[in-house]
């Protein structure tokens with residue numbers, strides 16, 4: 001009991017310290033950091049430091065890639081807004097499925113929800129990195145539902161080989177990191193391999209589904225100042241013109257649905273192989 005409460009207090013201190021650091025380093029704004037800390041706390045209650053560390057890896061690496069060549073992406077008009085500082089809608093969109101998986105794991109202690117958790121983080125990170133790295137591609141993106149059609153960089157649903165490879169490497173990489181960190185505690189090698197496959201396939205499915213939604217139902221705008229296609233309702237400080245998609249079905253909603261889809265695929269794969 002005593003070691004459990006010491007670990008809990010240590011966890012709270014580390015989460016608060018990193019939440020403050022994330023604001024100081026301008027990875028998140030205050031609202032984004034508070035929602036991120038709440039998400040992290042539930043994840044920590046489920047899996048302790050090893051699960052929480054997956055969130056730290058996600059936020060740290062995503063933020064580094066968002067800033068990498070920010071000026072270039074900004075010039076293209078495709079950079080994240082506000083110098084890449086992310087806020088609460090982004091935390092909630094990327095973290096909700098991790099929270100659901102953590103809660104299910106707390107109540108059931110079933111390995112499948114550890115697989116679901118790991119997939120949710122892997123899918124969120126793969127999608128973020130594929131976008132940020134894909135924007136640096138020298139070849140023009142193609143629309144995923146119409147691969148012969150070239151689209152402007154930053155168009156939702158546009159994909160490049162560089163972005164696709166990034167998603168592949170990130171999905172498999174996060175799967176390995178999760179297994180090394182013992183997010184999935186299993187003693188048998190076969191279960192470990194099944195988990196690895198389930199997380200990798202689930203995460204990639206999530207990114208793929210995200211792009212499909214991005215190319216079809218996601219709302220897109222056009223900036224009235226620079227004339228570029230954008231996922232944001234505001235660009236260059238002004239309201240942008242509506243072009244296509246369902247209103248309010250923005251990048252954050254698409255991210256959430258993509259991550260949820262990928263996590264459900266990982267559960268299905270895990271079930272199909274183990275049954």
Ligand SMILES: [Zn+2]
Pocket residue numbers: 077223224225226227228235236
């Ligand atoms: Zn603009």
